Amino acid sequence: MSVASFDSATFRRVLGHYPTGVCVVTAVEADGTPAAMVVGSFTSVSLEPPLVAFFPAKSSTSWPRIQAVGKFCVNVLASDQKPLCRQIAGPGxxxxxxxxHRVSANGSPILDDVVAWIDCTLDAVHEAGDHDIALGRVVALEVDRPGSPLLFFQGNYGEFSLLE
Structure with a gap:
């Protein structure tokens, strides 16, 4: 096993040059309490079966609550939803x-005015360093409103614009 020749600050700085979309993962606990977390590490995995993934930090206090539910909805935030993002990401x-929001057929919150939502059941969780890899089996999905997604790039929020 090779040892890294850089520190975590360098790793973060360099990877910060790759923009990520911003999503909110939501679920409803058995007692009816909604749970949510912001993720910038969401990706499609497989078409057959339809799988997606996100990478929650093991230090997250929201992830164990969502994981225990066993189903969740990934809400792709729109570029004008930065205040919503900050509220969900904050403590409290x-x-x-x-x-x-409204509730999906699977029982998870779909936030109003998101670009798209992907409703899932938890398929598997794998350990990956200081994060987990959460795989979701897609049971329903839809585009709520076409538009520019909220992006995170070099420590800031922004939006996508098409080049012509």
Whole structure:
């Protein structure tokens, strides 16, 4: 096994040059309490079967709550939803205060006005360093409103624009 010749700050700085989309993963616990977490590490995995993945930090306090539910919805945030993103990412017991949403057929919150949503059952969880790899089997998905997604790049939020 080779030893890295760089520190975690360098790793973060260099990988910060790759933009990521911003999503909110939501679930509803057995007692009816909604749970949510912001992720910037969401990707499609497989068409057959339809699988997606995200990579929650093991230090997350929201991930164990979502994992215990066994199903979740990935909400792709729109470029104008930065305040919603900050609210969900912040500390506090009621991350859903004032956030409009509806419930998917699978029982997970779909946030209003997101670009798209992907409803899933938890297929598998694999350990990966200081994160987990959460695989979701897609049971339903839809584009809610076409538009520019919220992006994270070099420590800042932004949006995508097409080049012609």
């Amino acid at each position: 017991p009621d991350k859903f205060a004032g956030i409009a």
